[in-house]
Amino acid sequence: MIRQRISSGSSFEEKIAYSRAVVHGDWVFVAGTTGFDYSSMTIADDICTQTDQCLKNICAALAQAGASLADVVRVNYVVPDAGEFELCWPVLRQYFGEIRPAAMMISAGLADPRMRIEIEVTAIKQSAKQVANPVS
Template sequence: MSMARQFIQSGSRWEELAGYSRAVVDGEWVFVSGTIGQDFKTGAFPDTAEQQSELALDTIESALAQARASLADVVRVRVYVPDRDDVIAVSQVLRQRLGTHRPANTTVCSPLAVEGAKVEIEVTARRAA
């Protein structure tokens, strides 16, 4: 018997603009969309890639919680960083927040769609039975 998909929203204007969900739950899997480190209520960005990474992971953690999952359930991380000089700072935040679970990771240096964004993080999680 398959379970109905659950769609989770964070209140980001980008979700409404592009018609996507922050996360989609499909059975035991949780797919979290690329998430930038922006305060979605004010539109403000923290100054550094490190701070933006923390905020992005906070948003991801909230979406996972709504899906009855946690950062400990993350099995795959994709990270997009426009400035190669920020990769170390972003990686250190990922290690602090996800490192004990050691998910698979891909980091790409590439421009981002949102002006002011210094990082975008996407995760896939598998909920514990």
């Protein structure tokens, strides 16, 4: 299988030696993504705006990989202040409401004190998925 690397153009990728996403077969692994607007390398102050920007960045990486949020099967959230996590739930519902991937939230420090959330996703392209009946 050919391994495809995807870049967002973030200066962090070169400095830290990682890819925004890696495609391996039908799998897409999107690295921990923060709320930086990579075009201006700026970041908002609040967790909700950062969450929205994280997910826009993730959507862009998935699109480059030939996938979308609908293909996401796993999401991990890292939040330095666990008490803030609930504040971003409406934004998460906006993006993942119908998708409902398996998820986990960890409270841990991030590389830059301005970062309020980091999100990592794993996706499998629709063409590779088998349709299954949902279990209630």
